[in-house]
Amino acid sequence: MRILSSELSAHIGETAHIEGWLHKKRLMGGLTFINVRDRRGLTQVVIRDKDEIEKLRGLHIGTVLAVDGTVTEEPRAPGGAELHDAKLEVLVPVTDEPPIEIDKPIQHKAENLDTLFEYRVLNIRNLQEQKIFKIRGSLTRSIREFLDEHEFIEIDTPKFLAGATEGGAEVFKLDYFGKKATLAQSPQFYKQIMVGAFERVYEIGHSYRAEPSATTRHLTELTMLDIEMGFVSSHDEVLDMVGDMTQHSLKDIYDKHADDLKSLNAPELKLPEDGKIPRFTVAQIHEMYTKATGTDVTAEKDLIPDEEKWISEHARKQLGSDLVFATEFPLAAAKFYHKVDAEKGVVLWADLLFRGLEIATCPLRENNYDKMVEQMTAAGLDVEEPGFRYYLQAFKYGLPMHGGCGFGIDRLVEKTIGLGNVKEATLFPRDINRLAP
RNA sequence: GACUCCGUAGUGAAGUGGUUAUCACGCCUCCCUGUCACGGAGGAGAUCGCCGGUUCAAAUCCGGUCGGGGUCGCCA
Numbered sequence: 018m019r020i021l022s023s024e025l026s027a028h029i030g031e032t033a034h035i036e037g038w039l040h041k042k043r044l045m046g047g048l049t050f051i052n053v054r055d056r057r058g059l060t061q062v063v064i065r066d067k068d069e070i071e072k073l074r075g076l077h078i079g080t081v082l083a084v085d086g087t088v089t090e091e092p093r094a095p096g097g098a099e100l101h102d103a104k105l106e107v108l109v110p111v112t113d114e115p116p117i118e119i120d121k122p123i124q125h126k127a128e129n130l131d132t133l134f135e136y137r138v139l140n141i142r143n144l145q146e147q148k149i150f151k152i153r154g155s156l157t158r159s160i161r162e163f164l165d166e167h168e169f170i171e172i173d174t175p176k177f178l179a180g181a182t183e184g185g186a187e188v189f190k191l192d193y194f195g196k197k198a199t200l201a202q203s204p205q206f207y208k209q210i211m212v213g214a215f216e217r218v219y220e221i222g223h224s225y226r227a228e229p230s231a232t233t234r235h236l237t238e239l240t241m242l243d244i245e246m247g248f249v250s251s252h253d254e255v256l257d258m259v260g261d262m263t264q265h266s267l268k269d270i271y272d273k274h275a276d277d278l279k280s281l282n283a284p285e286l287k288l289p290e291d292g293k294i295p296r297f298t299v300a301q302i303h304e305m306y307t308k309a310t311g312t313d314v315t316a317e318k319d320l321i322p323d324e325e326k327w328i329s330e331h332a333r334k335q336l337g338s339d340l341v342f343a344t345e346f347p348l349a350a351a352k353f354y355h356k357v358d359a360e361k362g363v364v365l366w367a368d369l370l371f372r373g374l375e376i377a378t379c380p381l382r383e384n385n386y387d388k389m390v391e392q393m394t395a396a397g398l399d400v401e402e403p404g405f406r407y408y409l410q411a412f413k414y415g416l417p418m419h420g421g422c423g424f425g426i427d428r429l430v431e432k433t434i435g436l437g438n439v440k441e442a443t444l445f446p447r448d449i450n451r452l453a454p
Numbered sequence: 455g456a457c458u459c460c461g462u463a464g465u466g467a468a469g470u471g472g473u474u475a476u477c478a479c480g481c482c483u484c485c486c487u488g489u490c491a492c493g494g495a496g497g498a499g500a501u502c503g504c505c506g507g508u509u510c511a512a513a514u515c516c517g518g519u520c521g522g523g524g525u526c527g528c529c530a
Contacts, residue, residue: 232527
């Protein structure tokens, strides 16, 4: 029976069988310490028998081992217990020296990220590196729990699409058995369609964008949380839900992973005491930023990156919140599917900013069929295209007022931990010049 | 796409015109009975990204090229 590293202290005095990877050797002459890594962590094994130590000669870190020994209570051992009188069996020998050291924390300096990903297969065996992805897994689990509690149905939608869909980001084009196809930039149309069935839906999946963006916040293959909610009475109702969900999952992760976040030097979490995430209109932010910095941005339709950082800094310092909404984008930024507030002359669309970075866009949708056809035609789109025809069926046969968000999971993880680049929060990032591993 | 910075052993770095290119970690050999970034002695390992130019002399200066970083732009 295999015992895991974390279970060792519960088996003091018993003989135990462990299996894992050789993680570290320390030869002290008459005795040798080795660390064996398994999915829970490390086990320290003490070897005094020269013949047993000799079994590891010429074998490198990563060698897969089985060890039988006596579990011994030992205050000097990490975890208070270790394995004595060890008999080693090499299950998979590693004879080549690994190109990187995996038992030490991996550097995440910007100029060395290329090496980090070049040797990702090995550095993901580093315990510190693994924390990032355990936190990532917990974050999405926490988000799913929240959404399930609020009666959202998890859906999966296709990533192969017929022809071009609506404009915007560049799409990846590919040959699909002789037909032209594209990769989905977002599940937006499908989640709106699904509002007509389930009212409330969400998807955590990949989206693909062929933008030639070389920044710390862009990937060509990204993980999006897409949420869509029907029968909403106002844009505020959408923002409340997204705000509650984000705060819930952040609190949850800061609670469950306190030690990991601390060892990764994550910033202290600041959320508003009354649970209300501060909201500013884009026009207000333009005005505040222009006043504070002397750089006139009032003519910009979107927020410039430095403005996002500035308003986040303002929200954290003045209002005690790492999260802030930028609402009411100017009409010039509107797309055909957006709900417009004609009186105010703005789009009912908000961005959620987290520690200086846009992590979600949360629009209210136009849900009237005739108006959609009108706005699409005005945008020069062919409503008979397969990409649009089926989409419009949902409107023709009844869609309530709805809204939701597109939420960047990679960015959320990056900013939660306080990493400098969205790729660091991604196991195998895809960007403009990386397709492997 | 624009601007800008950087390419030196397996990894991370030092070296801004002049002997045999320096250091740390890792690796190899030996020593070491409580290590946990173990310690000690010795050793191997680099055509200084590539091509061309300037110079008596180039890792170092110049041009090109390839690779990478950052900022901006683009971005459902």
